[in-house]
Amino acid sequence: MTVGLNERAKGVYVIAVTPFTDTGEVDIASIDRMVDFYEEAGVDGLTVLGQLGEAPKLTAAESRQVVERVLERLQGRLPVVVGVSAPGLAPMRELADAVMGAGAAGVMVLPPWTLRTDDQIHGFYRSVGEALGDTPFVLQDYPLTTNVQIAPGVIERIVRDVPTCVMLKHEDWPGLAKIGALRAASDAGRMRRISILCGNGGLFLPEEMERGADGAMTGFCFPEMMVGVCRLFEAGEREAAHRLFAAYLPLARYEQQQGLGLAVRKYVLAKRGVLGSAKLRAPGPALSTADVADVERLLAAQERRLAEIGA
Template sequence: MKEIQGISVISLTPFTESGEVDTDSLRRLTEFYLKSAVHGITILGIMGEANKLTEAERQLVTETVIQQVNGRVPVIVGCSATGTHQSVHFAKQAAKAGADAIMLAPPTNLKNLDLVLDHYRHVAKATDLPLVVQDEPTTTGVILPPPFFGRVAKEIGTARYVKLEEAPTTVKISRILEESNGKFGLFGGLGGMYFYEELDRGAVGIMTGFAYPEILVEVYRLFQSGDKQAAREYFNRYLPLIRFEAQLGVGGMAIRKQIYKLRGAIQSAYVRPPAPGVDQRTLEELEELMQFLGLGRK
């Protein structure tokens, strides 16, 4: 069983200009991630537009990435769905394809936390793969308070990691570590905006789709080496780009896809509808910021 830590990049799902899954770009993107020295790859998350894929496309993305990675880093497969039977099915398919772990968010708008826990329990029984609990209230509409994670730690043996997306992630990291007696490996999120602070609170890494994953890899390396001051300075240098990318209201995913296209990792920046676009001025601002920070396209 591979340990998951460090930078587990949330993978895009590249499409052609006509909206079909672009497997050639997906393979190229996967190699791009690996050359950036990421420690893991997470697929079929929100960043991967999993909710816009057919079941056959989900399987295609899963098999393509796992085959391309070929065991070099752990691959975590998102199995979130509105129904428990769906998530169980996705978990079994992920295990069959060779995934190293599964990630699961609560069913959308399910406010009864007893039922949420039951959902996790059923999916965990479907496979012995490590489970990443995805805490993403903005999309799911479900708030998971720290005591909930204490229950998960006690009742679900395969639940070993948590991906946090509820601000302030720093405070919640401390609370979950307390409630779970340190059982979970905690990953930050929120586009990477608080990565240094999350590490300093005890996170083992981050799961985000930031389009310069090698920057986060270096922050993590410096922090793990004990040079926290250098890690903080390096992180803060690139924080303006991390913040710019996280403009969800103007199409954060579209911005990231534009960057990956500029960097030659994917052929098209197409985002499946419904999705906000990015205007020309925003693209110009992006180019200006990349130049200001001295960031090349490759």
């Protein structure tokens, strides 16, 4: 069985999409292909039911179905983190207990948008720790979505007071200084050193690694880029990591568009044979003819650039 999530986690915990059929049902066959694809790409773990996994569009039964299928396909070969954010602690705990019982390694919790003060944020995550018991969890810091600003000092307090908070999903923007501040705090002994994996589609991954991040917890239609960047950094080949990242950056930038980005990701994953359909569950955008032309042009340019640098 996969070891539970802990502070030493590193590498790429890819945010998995949720495949749907053309008529909007959960596509089990595509889940299997997707899991195989991510594993073959070399990721270190998977995160399911994230914001870009269309989790809010799933029923409770579908959420469990997706998690159970991913876990069944992996058979413990990679750790799986499950997003369990909910309006209340009771449904959060219910889903967390279910997925941990099925074999998940840990869960991820996004703060509710109603939190405004440092004490409210700290109090919320203390309550999360109490509600989840021994379950290790990821603090998802995504102010672009939640409008909840979590200062480094507040994260220090949470990490000191809630021992089951083992990872920060860093998705602040701009947020490089926050990574540096947290690493300085752990170096000085003011808090435990926790894992920091970063989001935002990997747009700042090399810079985040330079500041002390342990890897990425995000999605991109070419997860092998993120895996390559993390492995090159671990090997001390920082310039090579930056060159590899730069080859994929135009497509990563295009994929990071608010609203349209997930449609781009699913289009490319379907084109790569991972998904049977590029369908987003309603409400969700569809790519126009002009959008598709943009993506195809970016894919062709990316292929040429990768050949030029021998990647």
